[in-house]
Amino acid sequence: MSFIDEMNSVNALIVGANRGIGLGFVKKLLQDDRIAKVYTTYRQSESASELIFLAGEHSERLICLEMDISDESQIIKAVQKIYAQVDKLHLVVNCVGLLHEDTLQPEKSLRQLN
Numbered sequence: 484m485s486f487i488d489e490m491n492s493v494n495a496l497i498v499g500a501n502r503g504i505g506l507g508f509v510k511k512l513l514q515d516d517r518i519a520k521v522y523t524t525y526r527q528s529e530s531a532s533e534l535i536f537l538a539g540e541h542s543e544r545l546i547c548l549e550m551d552i553s554d555e556s557q558i559i560k561a562v563q564k565i566y567a568q569v570d571k572l573h574l575v576v577n578c579v580g581l582l583h584e585d586t587l588q589p590e591k592s593l594r595q596l597n
């Protein structure tokens with residue numbers, strides 16, 4: 484049993500929600516009536532079209548906030564917007580990250596760690 488099972492009204496924040504695992508979390512949470520608000524962040528609207536479309540369909544529950552996590556002023560702005568609407572977040576999932584790029588690959592064994 485998860486803590487959501489014991490609550491009727493849960494506010495969630497998914498950071499990095501425009502694609503991948505984050506977008507998957509958003510879709511799953513929207514199917515759950517116990518989730519009151521889903522706050523989500525994306526970096527650029529050009530790569531967040533599916534998330535923004537979903538927000539149009541669930542305008543009462545899904546809120547999209549622009550936030551690059553390497554810019555502290557954007558983090559502060561997003562947090563202020565959230566706490567202007569709700570006094571508590573019950574679930575926060577950070578999906579922002581970088582698994583691989585041209586010169587960086589995920590390590591698959593301890594031998595690859597330095």
Ligand SMILES: NC(=O)c1ccc[n+]([C@@H]2O[C@H](COP(=O)([O-])OP(=O)(O)OC[C@H]3O[C@@H](n4cnc5c(N)ncnc54)[C@H](OP(=O)(O)O)[C@@H]3O)[C@@H](O)[C@H]2O)c1
Pocket residue numbers: 499500501502503504505525526527530550551552553578579580581582583
């Ligand atoms: N998928 C897997 O099998 C797997 C396995 C192990 C670990 N992980 C880790 O789990 C996390 C999520 O995985 P994923 O597959 O969903 O990754 P993904 O599809 O590559 O998504 C990465 C997310 O991070 C965002 N992001 C990157 N830098 C950012 C920044 N400075 N500010 C704001 N957002 C930023 C991206 O936004 P943009 O679209 O704007 O770039 C995107 O939303 C990553 O850390 C990944 O390394 C994933």
